[in-house]
Amino acid sequence: MGKRTLLQLIPALGAGGAERGALDVAKAAITRGWTSVIATSGGHLLPEAEAAGVVVIQGPFGSKNPYQLWANGRHLRSIIAAHEPDIIHVRSRAPAWALKFGIGRDPRIVTTYHGTYNAGFGIKRAYNRIMTEGTRVICISAFIMRHVADEHPESVDRLRLVPRGIRLESFPATSFKPPSVPRLLLPGRLTRWKGQMLFLEALALLRGAKVHVQASIMGDAQGRQEYVDELNGAIDRLGLRPNVQLLPPSVDMASAYQDHDLVVVPSLDPEAFGRVPVEAQLACRPVVASDHGGASETMGGEGSCFLVTPGDAMDLARGLKTAITAMHAPDFDARLQGAKNRVAGLYGLDQMIDKTFAVYDEVLACPRPQ
Template sequence: MDSRAKPLPDMHGITVLQLVPSLEAGGAERTAVDIAAALVAAGGRALVATTGGRLVGELREAGAEWLQFPAATKNPGRIVWNAERIRRLIAAEGVDIVHARSRAPAWSGLMAARRAGVPFLTTYHGAYKPGGPLKTWYNSVMVRGDAVIANSRFTARRIEQQYPRAEGRIEVIYRGTDLDRFDPAAIDPARIAALRSAWGIAPGRRIVLLPARLTGWKGQEVLIDAAALLADRGVADVDYVLAGDAQGRTAYLAGLEARIAARGLVGRVHVVGHCSDMPAANMAADVVVVPSTEPEAFGRTAVEAQAAGRPVVVSDIGATPETVLAPPDCAPGQRTGWRVRPGDAVALAAAVEEALALGPEARAALGARARAHARGFGLEAMTGATLALYRRLLRRANAA
């Protein structure tokens, strides 16, 4: 994989409207901001229509424009009305391309773009589950545009299997990470100490970190069970941090807290909510785990952890074989992390124990390999490829 940064395409005079439900936390939201910033840096104009969220400030700082818009609605009547509102936006703002990052706003964007005669494309940020005929039709909006961005080869294969007609319009563009933010040399130790204090971690304790929103398939329950197994084995100097929003899932949060208590892990497993300083969080961790029980369409968390030189343990499903090197796909001395069976607390505990047991030299060597591997998923590669796709779509539209 060529990770070398290339100059961004000239985007002067080009306006792109991105549609995303919100700008809170997540891959779609983070990517929308990153692409908007790159577009502005390349001389273009970036508009993002969304309900808003914690990333709006960063979006504006990059020189992009936030259009407050009910993009999260799934109400069919409002989706149709949103299409007319977007059509008016296209005309009023001189929009050249509409780029949707979620299904509900994609329906509005598709209708509006077709009426306005401008290119429309989508990005698959997740591997949508197949369902009955109605859900299959609803999901199909993501392959109805002029191009479809898949955030991994795994995602591209899923799209082709579910929607063969999309073949020829799919482009794999890996989710990009701002590697400079996760460079260990760039992290002030005071930031790490502040997080440890905020999380209630005592000095000298090691940390196993699971950074993900609190939802069942992200594997928090599996990690709690693995932590109990490790405690039974005498691994007693480790705390476990679940860092992520519950996003209103109060029943799931209560279930996690009950599970922690039932396993005798109160004070050892910390549910800390959203973390706004993930570079420092990764540096605070001795091991980062991504124990998802359903496929990750890309796996940004594992890439960020590797960029920080941390050992990672991930579930061996989805795109993780593309983002984490581990046997049998590489020699043991080339691994950048561990891949284990999803939902298997015993396997997760064994891998975490092995990662925690690394000596200083082995840990440093693994960290160097992990950082080198992460360079293949840099932000510049993603933004450059996306802007180049915008240019191709415009040339094609102008030639039609």
């Protein structure tokens, strides 16, 4: 058997979980003796990929323009002819369609279903279905696996659960000391569905109940200045200016968690996986999160994770108050260590890599048409 080649298709190598996962798998392929190729438009992870020995081929692979999809299909056909990949791993819908235009169905294709894609009907559902046409379909959480099975029942036998993987070494052992005034952190893009406005409403309820906290809302506005202005207006209207700060995104989230005492994830829509609750538990920090999507499966029962009703400010305030009270329990540090150990076993990077390559092995073992 000659040297294996992995080709991954992803629109960009940006900051998201899908992009980081693609790069982690690309680097693991090289470690395992494979040739690793990524077709992408580029992004800030590009230098890391090239430094690791990944062959990066750039092009407008995120475009949904019909003409560009057709052109990308021709480009991908030439890439595949040149590199002869054993596995073609597709991580987004636009390059999946381009690939179909370029080579049609192919038994080497693996897809990863990264989100619900706002399922919809008719044309939208047909557009999404391309992600179920792989020989195997990786789902990043049990929530997504159920969603795909419900939306595309014909794909059930080809679905494989591979949770996202997190670098455990980024979260060294630490201890927790209960604070006199808890510091709360809500990290995530500044967009309405992430629940920042709901968080402010809950903080106002805590203030009315004489529960004193300091809070940070950390994230990239990505040009949504109108929403930032709305958040600042709500902070002033609710009398929270002395207690709430808006912070830019951090490249060192492990330190950001350590600088706070409680992590809050009040998403209005379900997260496909939800990296923040897992990272917070690895950082030995309690978490209050909306009870839907990935958070419902990554939050544990050790007594340091608190699930609340999505979109309910009163229940969010109740959950925050419960978490703040729990911080002073004599065994709270032990609860946090228990949560850390659980998620380290379930969501470390090694499990994602091993399970991904197990899927590749399945595909490689499938009969190929002559």
